[in-house]
Amino acid sequence: xxxxxxxxxxxxxxxxxxxxxxxxxxxxxxxxxxxxxxxxxxxxxxxxxxxxxxxxxxxxxxxxxxxxxxxxxxxxxxxxxxxxxxxxxxxxxxxxxxxxxxxxxxxxxxxxxxxxxxxxxxxxxxxxxxxxxxxxxxxxxxxxxxxxxxxxxxxxxxxxxxxxxxxxxxxxxxxxxxxxxxxxxxxxxxxxxxxxxxxxxxxxxxxxxxxxxxxxxxxxxxxxxxxxxxxxxxxxxxxxxxxxxxxxxxxxxxxxxxxxxxxxxxxxxxxxxxxxxxxxxxxxxxxxxxxxxxxxxxxxxxx
Amino acid sequence: xxxxxxxxxxxxxxxxxxxxxxxxxxxxxxxxxxxxxxxxxxxxxxxxxxxxxxxxxxxxxxxxxxxxxxxxxxxxxxxxxxxxxxxxxxxxxxxxxxxxxxxxxxxxxxxxxxxxxxxxxxxxxxxxxxxxxxxxxxxxxxxxxxxxxxxxxxxxxxxxxxxxxxx
Numbered sequence: 001x002x003x004x005x006x007x008x009x010x011x012x013x014x015x016x017x018x019x020x021x022x023x024x025x026x027x028x029x030x031x032x033x034x035x036x037x038x039x040x041x042x043x044x045x046x047x048x049x050x051x052x053x054x055x056x057x058x059x060x061x062x063x064x065x066x067x068x069x070x071x072x073x074x075x076x077x078x079x080x081x082x083x084x085x086x087x088x089x090x091x092x093x094x095x096x097x098x099x100x101x102x103x104x105x106x107x108x109x110x111x112x113x114x115x116x117x118x119x120x121x122x123x124x125x126x127x128x129x130x131x132x133x134x135x136x137x138x139x140x141x142x143x144x145x146x147x148x149x150x151x152x153x154x155x156x157x158x159x160x161x162x163x164x165x166x167x168x169x170x171x172x173x174x175x176x177x178x179x180x181x182x183x184x185x186x187x188x189x190x191x192x193x194x195x196x197x198x199x200x201x202x203x204x205x206x207x208x209x210x211x212x213x214x215x216x217x218x219x220x221x222x223x224x225x226x227x228x229x230x231x232x233x234x235x236x237x238x239x240x241x242x243x244x245x246x247x248x249x250x251x252x253x254x255x256x257x258x259x260x261x262x263x264x265x266x267x268x269x270x271x272x273x274x275x276x277x278x279x280x281x282x283x284x285x286x287x288x289x290x291x292x293x294x295x296x297x298x299x300x301x302x303x
Numbered sequence: 304x305x306x307x308x309x310x311x312x313x314x315x316x317x318x319x320x321x322x323x324x325x326x327x328x329x330x331x332x333x334x335x336x337x338x339x340x341x342x343x344x345x346x347x348x349x350x351x352x353x354x355x356x357x358x359x360x361x362x363x364x365x366x367x368x369x370x371x372x373x374x375x376x377x378x379x380x381x382x383x384x385x386x387x388x389x390x391x392x393x394x395x396x397x398x399x400x401x402x403x404x405x406x407x408x409x410x411x412x413x414x415x416x417x418x419x420x421x422x423x424x425x426x427x428x429x430x431x432x433x434x435x436x437x438x439x440x441x442x443x444x445x446x447x448x449x450x451x452x453x454x455x456x457x458x459x460x461x462x463x464x465x466x467x468x469x470x
Contacts, residue, residue, distance in 0.1 A: 073393060076404055077419035080439055084426045087435040093442070101445065105455050108411070108447050113381060117332040118353065118388040120406055120415050124442035140442070154459065197424060204425055234381045236461030290459050 066178040066189045067171055072119070072138075074193060075174070079138025081204045082211070086142060089212065091128035094145055094302075100125055102297040106154060107141060107161045113234040114162075114169035114227070121165065133259055135164035136211070137173045148298050152244075154290035155232060157298075159241025162228030170227070172220045177207045218265035225270055226277040238287040239278060246271045329367070329383040331355045333411050334449060337376035341366045343463060348376045353410060354388050365463075379463045412448030416440075 040046055040053060047053040070078070087093070094100065100123075107123040121139035128144040135141050141164045151157050167173060177183050183206045192199040216224070225242055233239035250267035278284075331351035338345035341364065349371045351357055357378070358370040366377045394406035394415070403419045418426070418436065426436050457464045 071393070072389065072391065073402070073404060073419070076394070076415065077422050080404075080418050080422035080443075081425040083439045083442075084422070084431045084435045085429065087438045088431055092434065093438045100442075101447070104442075104445050105447055105452065109452060109456065109461070112332050112411070112452075115386070116389055117384060118391045118409070120391065120394065120413055120443070122415065122439075122443040122445065124438065140439070195421060197421075200421055201425055201428055205429075236381070236456065236459075236463075236465050288460055288465060293459060 066193075067174045069189070069193055070137075070174060075171075076120075076138035078174075078204065078207065079136045079140040082136045082208050083140045083142070085204075085208050086134055086136065086140075086212070087124075087126060090132060090134070090142065091126040091144065094125040094127050096301055099148075099298055099301050103143065103148075103157070103161075106157050107165070109235045110158050110162045110231045110237075111139075111165045111169075113231040114165050116169040119168070121168070123161070133160060133164050134212070135167035135173065137168065137171065137207075139168050141165065141168065145302055149302055151294065151298075152291055153238075153241070154294040154297075155237040155239070155288065156241035156244065157294065158232040158235060158237040159228045159239060160245075162231035162235075163224040163242060164228075165231060166224040166227035167216065167220065170223065172216055172224070173207070173211055176216065176220065177203075177210050180206075180210060183207075183210065215259055216265075218269065221265045221270060222273045225274045229274060229277050230281070233281050233284060233287070236287065238289045239281055239284055241289075242274060243271070246274065326370075327359050328356050329359045329369075329385060330387045331357065331378075332382055332384050332388060335378060335382040337369060337371045337378055339376060341377050345377065348374060351378070351382075354390065356387070357383070359383070381462055407446070410449060411452060412446050414446045415443035 044050075044053060103125050104123040107121060111117065111119070111121045116139075119139045121141065123141050123143075125148065126142055126144055129146040130144060131147040131150050132144040133142065133147055141161060143160070143164075147160070148157070151160070178189070187203045187206055188196070188199050189203065192203040225246075228242055229239040232241060246267050250271060331353055333353050335351050336347040337349040337351060337357075339348050340346075351371065360368045360370055360375065362368070362380065365380050367380060367383055369376055369378050391406060391409055391413075394404065395409070396405075403417050403423070405416045406413050407416060418440065423436075425431075456462050459465075
């Protein structure tokens with residue numbers, strides 16, 4: 001009987017690991033593993049040794065998934081928790097409501113073209129000379145004044161916001177935390193989602209560190225570059241807005257990427273991927289960039 | 304004779320495979336008008352609510368031809384999504400970690416109010432200053448409704464208002 005229980009658990013854990021490694025997180029996986037842990041606890045005869053049993057229960061619970069289990073209110077709560085820390089670390093909100101509203105207007109327009117058009121996205125501009133942008137779960141997107149100063153048109157802003165919106169819409173932030181072995185060893189995701197205060201604080205700490213120091217790897221950046229161009233195009237903008245950043249980045253020794261804190265995926269590869277996506281969009285040469293409106297609404301107002 | 308049978312089978316298969324392309328279900332990304340023809344000047348014959356399913360009969364240029372409430376009409380391509388958008392009504396009441404958060408309305412102009420108790424606890428535990436909490440509350444409470452978005456697009460010649468998008 002014990003052998004059978006272990007065999008079942010091994011199968012479940014192997015399946016879980018395979019799914020995590022392949023990136024195809026299954027929504028039912030966490031539920032299944034949670035149920036397996038409950039069964040072991042409720043039927044001590046399956047694993048008679050108390051210490052062994054505790055290890056199996058802990059093991060099954062540790063690999064519960066975040067992406068599959070987190071619901072939208074929980075995701076928004078996580079975003080709020082991360083956003084309060086982000087403001088402290090990166091800068092105060094820029095004190096001009098007109099600029100804030102303009103950025104939010106472009107952001108909302110682009111977000112409507114994402115995979116999650118109904119999510120209540122929130123946008124903010126923070127005071128920092130460093131070009132930076134940050135996307136947090138639940139729809140919180142922050143951009144720095146330093147980044148806004150580098151842009152020359154509304155279409156560039158639309159593509160950058162689109163890139164950030166993609167990280168939210170496709171839940172990249174949650175996925176990279178979930179896939180991180182170190183974080184998985186430190187946080188019981190299930191307990192955090194069940195409102196265990198200690199585990200929740202640890203989860204947010206780990207998430208914050210992960211998102212603001214390492215950022216996204218090549219795979220997520222490629223997806224976000226492509227989606228950013230696609231969302232912006234569908235919203236009616238000229239979709240090449242990310243290209244100047246990637247080209248400058250590729251031609252420079254000093255990284256110019258707008259997500260300043262992140263690991264630095266190969267810009268030349270990103271350019272190739274973005275070109276591939278742009279080709280699919282057809283002839284967009286005459287689509288609006290809106291340089292004059294951007295100049296009037298943002299550049300003229302930034303001090 | 305056998306060849307004819309195979310040909311008939313293949314033709315039937317192809318016809319069946321093509322059916323979803325000819326008529327398929329799409330969903331409104333936001334509340335959107337169904338018009339009697341292509342272009343903003345055409346008469347509005349109905350309105351799709353956010354998330355509402357509609358049968359798409361085909362596409363011409365930037366418009367989908369749809370069947371809505373027993374009549375045929377046209378919807379601009381960027382107003383429809385392949386997948387049904389998430390139902391956010393749970394945010395109207397909140398619950399679990401999201402308790403304490405309230406969405407003011409489900410439509411485009413909906414804004415979030417309040418912080419979840421878990422987020423408040425986290426901010427207090429990590430000594431986050433009040434101004435940062437307020438910054439989050441302000442960003443999520445910034446309301447931009449559908450009418451304002453429409454005016455913004457019109458002013459910029461974006462989407463349906465831009466001639467160049469139509470292709």
